[in-house]
Amino acid sequence: xxxxxxxxxxxxxxxxxxxxxxxxxxxxxxxxxxxxxxxxxxxxxxxxxxxxxxxxxxxxxxxxxxxxxxxxxxxxxxxxxxxxxxxxxxxxxxxxxxxxxxxxxxxxxxxxxxxxxxxxxxxxxxxxxxxxxxxxxxxxxxxxxxxxxxxxxxxxxxxxxxxxxxxxxxxxxxxxxxxxxxxxxxxxxxxxxxxxxxxxxx
Amino acid sequence: xxxxxxxxxxxxxxxxxxxxxxxxxxxxxxxxxxxxxxxxxxxxxxxxxxxxxxxxxxxxxxxxxxxxxxxxxxxxxxxxxxxxxxxxxxxxxxxxxxxxxxxxxxxxxxxxxxxxxxxxxxxxxxxxxxxxxxxxxxxxxxxxxxxxxxxxxxxxxxxxxxxxxxxxxxxxxxxxxxxxxxxxxxxxxxxxxxxxxxxxxxxxxxxxxxxxxxxxxxxxxxxxxxxxxxxxxxxxxxxxxxxxxxxxxxxxxxxxxxxxxxxxxxxxxxxxxxxxxxxxxxxxxxxxxxxxxxxxxxxxxxxxxxxxxxxxxxxxxxxxxxxxxxxxxxxxxxxxxxxxxxxxxxxxxxxxxxxxxxxxxxxxxxxxxxxxxxxxxxxxxx
Numbered sequence: 001x002x003x004x005x006x007x008x009x010x011x012x013x014x015x016x017x018x019x020x021x022x023x024x025x026x027x028x029x030x031x032x033x034x035x036x037x038x039x040x041x042x043x044x045x046x047x048x049x050x051x052x053x054x055x056x057x058x059x060x061x062x063x064x065x066x067x068x069x070x071x072x073x074x075x076x077x078x079x080x081x082x083x084x085x086x087x088x089x090x091x092x093x094x095x096x097x098x099x100x101x102x103x104x105x106x107x108x109x110x111x112x113x114x115x116x117x118x119x120x121x122x123x124x125x126x127x128x129x130x131x132x133x134x135x136x137x138x139x140x141x142x143x144x145x146x147x148x149x150x151x152x153x154x155x156x157x158x159x160x161x162x163x164x165x166x167x168x169x170x171x172x173x174x175x176x177x178x179x180x181x182x183x184x185x186x187x188x189x190x191x192x193x194x195x196x197x198x199x200x201x202x
Numbered sequence: 203x204x205x206x207x208x209x210x211x212x213x214x215x216x217x218x219x220x221x222x223x224x225x226x227x228x229x230x231x232x233x234x235x236x237x238x239x240x241x242x243x244x245x246x247x248x249x250x251x252x253x254x255x256x257x258x259x260x261x262x263x264x265x266x267x268x269x270x271x272x273x274x275x276x277x278x279x280x281x282x283x284x285x286x287x288x289x290x291x292x293x294x295x296x297x298x299x300x301x302x303x304x305x306x307x308x309x310x311x312x313x314x315x316x317x318x319x320x321x322x323x324x325x326x327x328x329x330x331x332x333x334x335x336x337x338x339x340x341x342x343x344x345x346x347x348x349x350x351x352x353x354x355x356x357x358x359x360x361x362x363x364x365x366x367x368x369x370x371x372x373x374x375x376x377x378x379x380x381x382x383x384x385x386x387x388x389x390x391x392x393x394x395x396x397x398x399x400x401x402x403x404x405x406x407x408x409x410x411x412x413x414x415x416x417x418x419x420x421x422x423x424x425x426x427x428x429x430x431x432x433x434x435x436x437x438x439x440x441x442x443x444x445x446x447x448x449x450x451x452x453x454x455x456x457x458x459x460x461x462x463x464x465x466x467x468x469x470x471x472x473x474x475x476x477x478x479x480x481x482x483x484x485x486x487x488x489x490x491x492x493x494x495x496x497x498x499x500x501x502x503x504x505x506x507x508x509x510x511x512x513x514x515x516x517x518x519x520x521x522x523x524x525x526x527x528x529x530x531x532x533x534x535x536x537x538x539x540x541x542x543x544x545x546x547x548x549x550x551x552x553x554x555x556x557x558x559x560x561x562x563x564x565x566x567x568x569x570x571x572x573x574x575x576x577x578x579x580x581x582x583x584x
Contacts, residue, residue: 020543044540050566053549057517057573064536064548074537 004030006172007086007112007192014110014168014196015041019081022046022106024068024098025088029056036061043080069093072101080106087192089113090146099162103199108167112194115171117151117187135174136191152187159197168196207270211278212286212293215269217242217309220346226304226339229494232329236318239343240309241265241301244285245293247349250583254297254349256340256376257281258357258364261432261488262480264308267300268293283563290572295579296353304339305331305487313483314415326412330487333360333495337367344375354378354578355514358560359527360488363495366535369512370497378578379514380571383524383560385531386505386538387496392526395435396489399428403482412483425482426473433472438523438556505538515545517574519567521559522552547574 003009008031015021018040023032026045029052035041045056045063056063066074069092083106089095090113102109114136115121121132131141139146150158152171159166171182171190182189207213219240226234242265247254257267259280268285270278279300285291291298302310305328313328344352355376357365362384369379388396403409406424410417434442446465461467501507516539520532529550539546549570553559559567 042543044546050552050569054566054569054573057547057549057570058576060577062540062545062547064540064546065550066548074533074540076541079540 003034005086006174007194008034010170010172010194011084011086011110011112012039014194015039015082017041019043020079021082021084022072022075022080023084023086024072024102025085025091026052026056026061026063028052029059029061029063031084031086032056032061033059068098071097072105075105077104078107082106082108082110084110086110086112087114090148090150092148095148096158096162099158099164103164103197108196108198109164110194110196111155112192113150113155114146115152115187115190115193116149117153118191119188122188134191152190152193155193155195159195163200164197165200166195166197168194170194205273207273210286210288211282212244212269214273215242215244215266215271215279217265219309220343222339222342224342226335226342228329228335229332230330234304234311234329237304237311237339238309238315239301239304239311239339241299241343242267242269242279243300243347244268244298245296247297247347248583251349252351252353253295253579253582254299254347254352255291255578256344256352256355256368257285257291257298257300258336258340258355258361258368259300259303260357260359260361261485261492262476263361264306265300265302265310266308267298281561283561284568284571290568290575291356292575292579295582299343299347301340301343303331303336303488305484305491307481307484312481313412313487314481323415325415325483328483328487330490330494332491333363333367334371334497336491337364337371340364340368341372341375350375352376353582354380354575356380356382357384358382359384359557360492360495362527363492367495367497369514369516370508373511373513376514377581378517378574379512380517380519380574381532381535382519383521383527383532383557384535385527386498386535388492389531393493395431395526396493399431400486400489402427402431403486409482412486414482420477421482422477425477425480425485426470428482428485429473429476429480430469433469435526436557438525438554440523440554441556444554505534506541509538509542509544512539512542512544516547517571518546518548519560519570520548520550521555521557521567522550523554524557524559526557 021043023045032045046066083102120134124132171186171193173191223236266279267281268279287294302308305312313324317324355365355368362381365379365381403424406421408419409421449464498505498508520529536548551567
């Protein structure tokens with residue numbers, strides 16, 4: 001099965017077989033289904049959208065309809081090996097709290113974010129003087145659900161502030177192509193950034 | 203009355219009765235030496251006997267889930283919207299069973315039945331039955347029907363409580379548990395509503411301490427008030443505003459106590475049709491079963507601990523405007539299930555129909571429910 005999103009393949013590589021996983025904002029359940037079929041992963045997806053809930057149930061995954069901004073208080077500490085938040089952090093009301101919650105209920109967190117420092121976005125804003133609209137950020141400023149956009153640098157700074165240790169970082173592009181530029185300057189050439197992280201051990 | 207049976211209806215149906223001679227020890231300490239359960243089945247049990255679905259009913263429900271008894275029948279079964287050929291609970295795929303609970307007034311042994319020891323109706327002497335008593339009796343019916351394991355046990359409201367009890371008491375006897383608009387225990391507010399309903403019945407002079415059958419009467423006004431109270435709590439403020447608003451029956455107020463507002467007319471109509479069909483002693487019993495239900499009580503109120511025994515896959519559904527069994531109550535159930543790493547999905551259906559939404563064919567409800575039933579069906583032998 002080929003995955004529809006370039007970030008999903010990286011996440012599959014990062015997650016150890018037979019882990020317990022919580023996928024926050026799991027969409028139509030594609031990632032969880034892939035992980036459960038091919039890697040024996042078990043766990044739950046959390047999703048708010050009605051259509052996605054129906055699709056998750058069709059896909060045979062465990063999905064819980066819930067607004068992430070209400071927090072994860074129904075989940076106990078250390079319930080999961082991995083907590084995934086893919087392309088959802090930027091749409092949450094309190095990204096910093098959500099990151100904290102992820103590491104309360106899980107041992108490791110995996111986050112993917114649209115990179116606001118991507119070259120196209122920089123050109124659209126810096127030269128065009130307009131809010132960026134592109135493949136990762138397809139909506140206009142007034143109707144976008146992406147209310148907390150950041151660059152890779154911004155995200156890494158927040159992690160540091162919150163006592164989060166970044167274990168792995170990758171930047172990818174929609175066309176799944178990797179070039180030397182992407183590796184050297186991820187904050188400029190990465191459309192989507194992925195991070196695997198845990199609490200800093202004191 | 204249907205002139206022709208609708209195409210998507212199961213059509214004409216009949217109920218059956220099983221007589222049980224094996225005494226049933228009840229939670230209250232009493233023993234029912236013998237009893238009868240009336241039930242209905244729809245669809246065919248497959249050769250592997252693995253496509254059977256049990257539907258547990260709520261307070262005023264019955265074993266009559268779907269279809270009509272005759273062409274003169276005014277209304278189909280209470281879950282006609284969901285049970286039938288090609289419907290969510292698809293009788294082309296599943297063998298669907300509905301059973302009237304003990305203490306009921308639709309054919310199973312209850313207060314109206316003759317007590318073999320006195321040759322008179324049990325009346326108030328019919329013992330108080332609990333959700334786990336029901337589930338025990340349903341489990342005996344399961345054996346009589348030759349079913350080892352239900353593909354799913356499904357129920358809404360008080361029916362959903364029975365589903366939870368099934369999953370706890372007989373974990374190997376069901377593969378899927380579908381709990382709709384339910385709770386793991388009633389809140390004080392819910393118990394209070396039930397108590398007001400009971401008081402309405404019990405203080406009616408025609409109640410005669412429950413022996414009204416012998417006086418050839420029924421506590422009609424008490425039962426009416428109980429039903430009106432119950433019914434209005436099953437609706438939301440929004441749906442009442444939408445259905446009735448402040449609309450007047452005759453266009454103007456009359457400065458008297460007749461039926462003036464449409465909502466009054468509706469409530470009285472509900473009461474009228476209920477009084478003709480439902481027994482007051484059964485109503486008292488059913489509300490007690492609701493109040494007493496609390497499977498976690500024996501585990502220090504730790505629902506997660508009591509659900510450790512469960513092994514079924516769960517699907518939990520709630521409705522946003524249901525304030526009698528609010529989504530919060532379902533969240534508690536879902537939490538206890540994922541605390542035990544059980545497979546569980548949860549859908550919160552946006553609806554302004556209040557608690558009664560679980561009876562209706564709402565698009566998103568149908569969408570998630572039928573998606574889940576596809577999963578249940580895929581595990582049954584063709």
